[in-house]
Amino acid sequence: MNNVILTTSLNREISKDTYEIILAGDCADNKPGQFVEIKLNGFTLRRPFCIAHSTDSTMTLVYKVVGAGTKYMSTLTYSDKLDVLTGLGNGFNTMACETSRPLLIGGGTGIASIYNLAIELKERNPIILLGFRSKEDAYYIAEFSRLGEIHIATETGELGFKGNIIEYLKTSKIDYQYYYACGPMGMLRELFKFSKNGEMSLEARMGCGFGACMGCSIKTTSGYKRVCKEGPVFLAREIVFDV
Amino acid sequence: MYNNLSIKLFGNVLDNPIIPASGTFGFGYEFAEYYDINILASIALKGTTYEPRYGNILPRIAECQAGMINAIGLQNPGAKCVVGEELVKLSKVFKKTAIANVAGNSIEEYVLTSEIFDKAQSIMAIELNISCPNVKGGGMHFGTDPKIAAEVTKSVKSAVKKPVIVKLSPNVSDITEIARAVEGAGADAISLINTLSAMRIDLKTAKPIIGVGTGGYSGAGIFPIAIKMVAATNKAVKIPIIGMGGITNAYDVIEMMYAGARAVMVGTQNLIDPFACKRIIEDLPRVMKELKIEKIEDIIGRTTLNG
Numbered sequence: 001m002n003n004v005i006l007t008t009s010l011n012r013e014i015s016k017d018t019y020e021i022i023l024a025g026d027c028a029d030n031k032p033g034q035f036v037e038i039k040l041n042g043f044t045l046r047r048p049f050c051i052a053h054s055t056d057s058t059m060t061l062v063y064k065v066v067g068a069g070t071k072y073m074s075t076l077t078y079s080d081k082l083d084v085l086t087g088l089g090n091g092f093n094t095m096a097c098e099t100s101r102p103l104l105i106g107g108g109t110g111i112a113s114i115y116n117l118a119i120e121l122k123e124r125n126p127i128i129l130l131g132f133r134s135k136e137d138a139y140y141i142a143e144f145s146r147l148g149e150i151h152i153a154t155e156t157g158e159l160g161f162k163g164n165i166i167e168y169l170k171t172s173k174i175d176y177q178y179y180y181a182c183g184p185m186g187m188l189r190e191l192f193k194f195s196k197n198g199e200m201s202l203e204a205r206m207g208c209g210f211g212a213c214m215g216c217s218i219k220t221t222s223g224y225k226r227v228c229k230e231g232p233v234f235l236a237r238e239i240v241f242d243v
Numbered sequence: 244m245y246n247n248l249s250i251k252l253f254g255n256v257l258d259n260p261i262i263p264a265s266g267t268f269g270f271g272y273e274f275a276e277y278y279d280i281n282i283l284a285s286i287a288l289k290g291t292t293y294e295p296r297y298g299n300i301l302p303r304i305a306e307c308q309a310g311m312i313n314a315i316g317l318q319n320p321g322a323k324c325v326v327g328e329e330l331v332k333l334s335k336v337f338k339k340t341a342i343a344n345v346a347g348n349s350i351e352e353y354v355l356t357s358e359i360f361d362k363a364q365s366i367m368a369i370e371l372n373i374s375c376p377n378v379k380g381g382g383m384h385f386g387t388d389p390k391i392a393a394e395v396t397k398s399v400k401s402a403v404k405k406p407v408i409v410k411l412s413p414n415v416s417d418i419t420e421i422a423r424a425v426e427g428a429g430a431d432a433i434s435l436i437n438t439l440s441a442m443r444i445d446l447k448t449a450k451p452i453i454g455v456g457t458g459g460y461s462g463a464g465i466f467p468i469a470i471k472m473v474a475a476t477n478k479a480v481k482i483p484i485i486g487m488g489g490i491t492n493a494y495d496v497i498e499m500m501y502a503g504a505r506a507v508m509v510g511t512q513n514l515i516d517p518f519a520c521k522r523i524i525e526d527l528p529r530v531m532k533e534l535k536i537e538k539i540e541d542i543i544g545r546t547t548l549n550g
């Protein structure tokens with residue numbers, strides 16, 4: 001974990017209520033699947049965000065406006081400074097699929113969290129499944145197209161398969177051995193029922209983001225674990241989903 | 244070594260008055276990844292019960308204007324595991340002694356758990372959490388009735404050798420009544436305040452944000468309440484007071500000590516800023532100079548509450 005001050009260089013809406021913010025500063029040592037916690041003026045708790053892309057000196061975050069905090073965040077503009085904790089949690093294990101072609105599955109804002117992973121796995125031509133509610137919610141399609149073989153599902157059917165991305169996975173006969181997934185709990189639960197051969201990045205309402213408050217503990221097959229500290233990425237088979 | 248930040252507590256000289264509060268610092272050792280935790284006076288460990296507890300359903304956290312509500316529900320691996328594993332990990336990175344925080348569903352459980360910590364070398368004192376608002380049928384009801392509070396204190400005191408701190412709940416009509424009761428029962432110190440019972444509602448669903456409905460409110464918003472309660476308790480009892488509730492910076496530490504606190508605990512601020520305690524300790528000499536305070540121990544209880 002690092003506590004750094006980052007400067008906003010760009011903050012723009014990329015699809016309905018979904019924003020991309022690019023921050024500049026010391027952004028070294030952030031692995032795919034790790035997250036950041038941002039202090040926003042006027043709000044007590046930091047907000048956790050997954051990292052879509054990072055270099056040593058910049059990071060790109062994708063967030064959806066869902067409440068007062070993210071609404072305020074959407075008003076940030078060029079040169080605005082942010083107090084950020086970086087390099088939090090444990091990311092994806094890219095070695096886990098060494099012998100096969102990786103399958104990446106993202107839904108909603110969870111798609112941002114597999115973007116950095118897709119870049120890292122680009123040489124192995126990953127299969128990338130993206131699920132959106134509708135066409136106006138879609139983003140990063142062109143960006144992902146450059147990194148692997150993409151398949152899209154929308155619930156409205158406006159783009160790609162009509163239905164959710166896990167239904168698509170079940171019907172598509174995609175050949176894979178190991179998946180990496182991030183998305184809404186409902187999507188992950190469906191995926192879990194279909195296959196446990198992979199790892200999932202979970203989302204949770206957090207207090208601190210670095211393991212101190214136990215606000216985000218989940219049940220696993222080896223006891224209770226904190227989404228922020230032992231996670232947010234867990235092996236699918238170790239997660240105990242509430243039925 | 245004695246210096247201008249030192250305070251005495253239970254016959255020990257502590258390097259400064261800053262202790263991370265229970266439940267905001269885990270079992271301490273994980274913060275050693277961020278800074279050298281040996282600068283702290285001590286560490287109040289996560290609330291521990293005799294048996295392991297998972298705690299409450301999620302969500303356990305709700306944000307407020309000037310603080311947060313939590314309802315963790317005393318998640319902990321049980322006293323034997325804390326002493327056998329967590330304290331071992333802590334001792335590798337922390338050379339000072341810690342404060343165990345003990346919770347329970349019965350007087351017997353408080354006694355059994357306290358006895359386990361009493362044998363641990365790395366424990367300085369035992370803090371009895373009789374004020375947790377987040378556990379059904381236990382916790383807080385021990386701290387809202389002076390007779391039961393005295394009974395828990397007395398039972399634990401007669402079973403252990405280490406100093407016993409009793410952590411009081413602000414969710415009472417007169418906190419000084421409970422303070423006097425536990426002092427009379429032999430408590431070596433009092434810590435206050437724990438969180439205030441509170442609730443937030445999700446505007447989209449009209450349901451409580453916290454999974455179990457309500458929780459405990461902490462953070463900057465409760466600071467004035469804590470100051471008043473510490474000042475009133477300081478007038479009511481002679482045993483040392485450890486003051487807490489919404490401390491966010493070095494100025495707050497001075498104010499809390501003016502009110503009567505011998506040492507202070509920093510809680511919610513650790514969750515917002517993992518370096519909070521370190522920053523406060525490093526800033527204290529500057530703030531003391533600004534306020535023309537030479538030795539911090541001299542200011543304890545400087546403010547007298549009239550009436």
